[in-house]
């Protein structure tokens with residue numbers, strides 16, 4: 032029969048998008064079981080047009096499950112993914128708990144699908160949403176040109192911090208709407224007060240050069256994550272990578288500026304052709320017609336949108352790009368669903 036799927040964390044921001052995606056994609060699943068914290072158990076959620084009652088996360092919830100997707104905090108994954116794996120469940124985990132484990136593949140189906148089969152722990156990791164917003168486009172360019180260095184800046188949406196991030200931006204916007212705030216130092220901060228939610232500073236009418244927690248020498252955990260994961264996914268463990276992560280007042284869809292240097296000379300026409308034909312990428316690049324991607328247009332869609340393709344003025348081996356990717360879809364739920372489908376194909 033068809034494999035049984037469990038969605039762990041079905042009630043979160045990513046979980047909600049996952050249920051939509053499972054309802055939209057070609058259906059490869061038998062039973063779909065929904066699992067969440069005991070606090071959410073008993074709620075009914077709709078998937079594939081049916082109401083399904085949410086079960087509480089415990090060992091018995093994994094009985095008879097073939098594949099489990101985890102969209103839960105790191106500590107919950109760290110505890111429960113091995114429990115499910117020990118019962119023979121293939122876990123596709125979207126937390127940071129296992130991404131850099133050498134015995135756990137970090138999979139982006141368009142870039143390194145073959146690595147999914149090598150999973151000695153029974154766990155496959157889904158990359159961070161910031162890495163995922165650029166890596167499909169970069170993987171396509173790397174396959175053709177050979178990547179040598181990466182310098183990127185992110186413009187990250189608040190839903191990267193889950194429902195708390197979305198609620199925080201909405202509340203802050205309601206506090207500043209229709210005012211003249213944003214004209215004097217600190218006026219937005221005073222209006223927002225301590226309602227900064229998961230962010231260190233107000234994000235409404237602002238940009239905040241910080242995501243994650245403090246690591247060595249002033250780097251943020253998010254910046255280190257993008258560097259480490261890009262190296263692992265592309266199979267380039269020594270790749271020089273410099274990242275600056277910034278939070279912006281966008282609900283959903285991360286954007287990034289990318290400076291990518293390659294082995295030899297590149298051309299804009301060549302790069303555009305690679306991007307226009309790469310699976311999972313849409314090239315939207317005609318500034319003369321006002322065409323470039325923005326998060327407001329990319330949100331709710333599956334592909335990585337790429338525009339502003341330019342050759343670096345002072346280096347014929349490098350390109351500048353602007354990319355947008357929905358951080359809840361390709362950045363999380365969609366990529367997880369694609370990985371789970373690869374596993375389902377194997378099990379068939």
Ligand code: 2RA
Pocket residue numbers: 159160161187188190191192242253358
């Ligand atoms: C963020 N990538 O955007 C991080 C975690 N989801 O906040």
